[in-house]
Amino acid sequence: MMKKHERLPVRICTSSRRMFLGALGASVSIPLLPSLVPEVDAQDLDYSRVLFAVWSHGVYQPLWYPTGIPMSDVPGQPGVRSGPLSAGSMSLYMDNYFDGLLDKISILRGISQIGAWGHPTPLALSCSEFKPDKRDGEPIVGLYPSSIDNVLADSSAVYGGASPAVDVLRLSLGGTRFTHSIRNFRNLNCLDSAQDAFDLLFPGGVMSPGGNEVPPPSGPSPAEAEARRRRLLVDRVLGDYQRLRGDRRIGSADQQLLDQTMDHYRDLQTGLGDGSGGGMLDTSLCSDFSVANSDSARVDDHIRLFTQGFACGATRIGYWRMRSSHSDSEGAHQASNGANQSASGLYTSRMRENSRDVGLLLRAMDGFVEANGKTMLDNSLVVFCSDLASSVYGAGGHTGIDAPFLVAGSLGGKFETGQLIDYSDMSGDGLLQNIRNYDLRGGPPHNELMISILNAFNVPASDYEVDGQPGFGTYGCTRTRECTANNYTQGRYSDFYQNVQRGRRGPGAELPFWRKGA
């Protein structure tokens, strides 16, 4: 029989709703129905959740960061600058997928993934495509801590003694081939089948309510309402084009012109989402919930599983592996590694799809108002990130400098939102590098971002320090030969190892300004 936390991406919850609520400090003793929700003291519930949405191979930074944002120094924080995000400034990768949500996201710039080599970040971060138990055919040894999703899942500060339906819900849009998150040297694969995930979340088709049940929202959130209005508008315009297209005045060549225009409107429509976020979530339906379980509906299914799982209290931690850039059949891996420059357009397309899907997820979360009066997105933290900073063609390797982080939600007010925050000028351990005329400027190590999250969840240092080594970060080497031959201090990977040591951070090392310390 499998032990807890071993190999399964999710774990079936056999505990009762009352147990779960008890662990969260709630005090209800009767079956919870929507009409009885007022009896729950909403303030006693912990609505904080975190979700890591991760892709592989980083970005070409000029296509990722917003432009034209007026930046100013953050008072009292040397080297930190910030400026408000605005719709017209969003990048090609992000486009308008986050329109209406810009006051709920922040984009962090200048953070370095210390110890960058290969795809190293599982050592500290959930943003990983790394397979830790094998690389280049040789077993990997070393001292791996858990990645942050598992640190959170194992910490008493998050679940305490409770057993949610799944401790970390790991879903993948791009197959299950790679490991995405590690715990005690083990692979923890993701699920791509919505039905498999559903079966784990809702054994027997019934979800054990988790404690956040509230009456269905009386209407959509402002963001969702705006999305719905715009969606309706695009639908109408497409209908107008379709009618004109069918007019006898329009010849085949002209039809093609109209088709092209309609395609562009459909792109807009995709960026706006389906506007059904609020309607989708209804915790009274925790026992009456299904997924389409088809390839075409996978994104919607995953969003539904995450948000409904959060809403019903089935889990508080999510890991969403976005479409991978690893598949050579798509050419994007080649593009990202410099072998196929012509595939860079495909890489851009893939990045835009990922942004679009994360935008849809955020809209769905923002469309659900929870019992504490805040939206699920406000209560949560979503980290959209990659396992590398920049490996897009011409990058000259897999670098960790100036890694992309889009963070959404404030975890109930614990993080600053609506800002581009530039840490490039903070003294850090990153290196300067120029990639395709773009200067990568290393700021603080990403471990500080991790510490900020761990602190926000009140995770004590003892829950992430390993073998008496202080702080959170990466530890040790990645291959047998590095550990045995060089004792971590010499040779090709010595710098990696030493950087790893330098990057480790303790509870006092938070990212200033973004982390509000609330």
Add this chain to the structure above:
Amino acid sequence: MVRRGLSFSRVVVGYGALVSICGLSIYGCTGSFDSGGTPPGTVPLERMPVEDPTALQCTISEADRRSVGDLRRLSHDEYLNTLRALLPAAALEPARPVLALFPDDPTAISPGEFDPSHGREHVDSIFRTSTEVAETIVADPALLGQIAPDCLADPSNAEAPCVREWIGEFGRRVVRRPLTDDEIDSYFALYQTDDEGFTDDAQRIELVLAALLNAPELVFHVTSTEGDAPRVVDEYTLASRLSYRTQGGPPDDALLQAAETGSLADPAELRTQAERLLDSEEGRNFVRQLFSRWLALDDRPEPDRVAIESAGVSRDGIREEFREEALAYVEHVIFDRRGSFTDLMTDDAVFPGTERLATILDAEQSDGPVSGPSPRGLLGRPALLTSPYPRTNIITRGTFVTRRMLCRELEPPPGVDTVADALLEGRDLTEMTAREIATVSTEPPACAECHDQLNPPGFALESFGPLGQFRRQEDVYTNEGEFVRSLEIRDEADLILDEASSEVQGIEGLGSAIAVSEEATSCAAVQVFRATHLREPRASDACHIDALRAAVREERSLFDVLVENVIAEARAVGGVN
């Protein structure tokens, strides 16, 4: 070719840039001067391309000439003009950032450069502008009052008949024809949406307004036809074409009214309307845009530093002043003088609106037109004569005349590299005039085949320096601005026009010869067509081109030629009796 020219320029200080341009401009003569329409084939006549649009002849049948034309998007200027005509300026102001996302079009007319479809950026801009503008207008009763009846003053409490009335009235202006009852019903149904994204009627008005501003018939030129005669356009289409080709914007109320009464089918009424629209501020702006494209005024080079300093003028903003001077001249000839094509090529008016222009044009500073020392015509505008080098660039000037005024499209020669380096090697270029340099560097037969056509117009313009200032001698400077010597000017030239050679003297001779040549008058007709239709003429446009060409050759005023541009099209599509 370019690399070798530049290499030479590093050797011969002061003249290399000149020579490199010669290298760039050595074209092979692969253009056609006498080809007629493309032989009939399987391609529908209305889409049949022609090799040489200037040679189109109106010999096609009545039925075939009635092409209804094509769908194409509004150009950048047309879209902005349309929004300005439809909406209060204050409503557009907040949308300026998203309006700016609408891509600019090519600044000069050249075959095939205008893409008739909307790209992603166009759609983004249209969509964002529509929502931004709709939100602004509905939130401000004063703005709403400018596009809606009084009964809609409180949009959150609107009565159904009022909304329908507004949809009908505003929609008519948006799609440039009356909406059908079904269309009004459809927009009203949109207004009545019960989607829970809408909490009040004001938001629903906003939705309908935004939908109208995204209407395909707003952002595309769509041809409407009458009854069962698919090749006969209706009066509203006629009105639309009339206004966009005289003002670059949508029909005004008077024109829509004329369409409604059917009076546009009367050629006299059509002409009256065309003259009214063209003879307006919007018409003048439209003509400025037309000539900017024709003459590629936005692509003119920045003058050279040495040329600026030796002329004793300042540099900042001089290119823009030159551009304005050229357009003021065009406007003067067309609107104030009601001048002909010959007048355009030979008039002596100059516009020395600034001290700097007065210096270069050798005239007293004046806010209006004054007579210059000698007729400059269109080709004598400083904007068209500016050289980016210390000395005049004969080949570039000649190429401009050949392409823009004679519509000869010449391709770069295959496999022919410049031999200018070798031909000029060892010579002291400070002892050679620009004319001599151009002549020597294009002397070999392989070059001369084309340069016999390209160089002469440039020779004839040699009485004007690199800033377009009149000169009696050529002052030679180094790249560093050091004066070397003065050389004698020669501006006679053997022009090849209408497949014959003729000797002309200076700009007056050049302008007069071009004005009466069949090539240039045909070219003028084609350029007007290109600049107003934003596409190449096709076989089905033969009669349209024929009519324009005749108007130019009959020495009718260019104002009339532009009116004829509308009348001829109306005849071609069966819109007038």
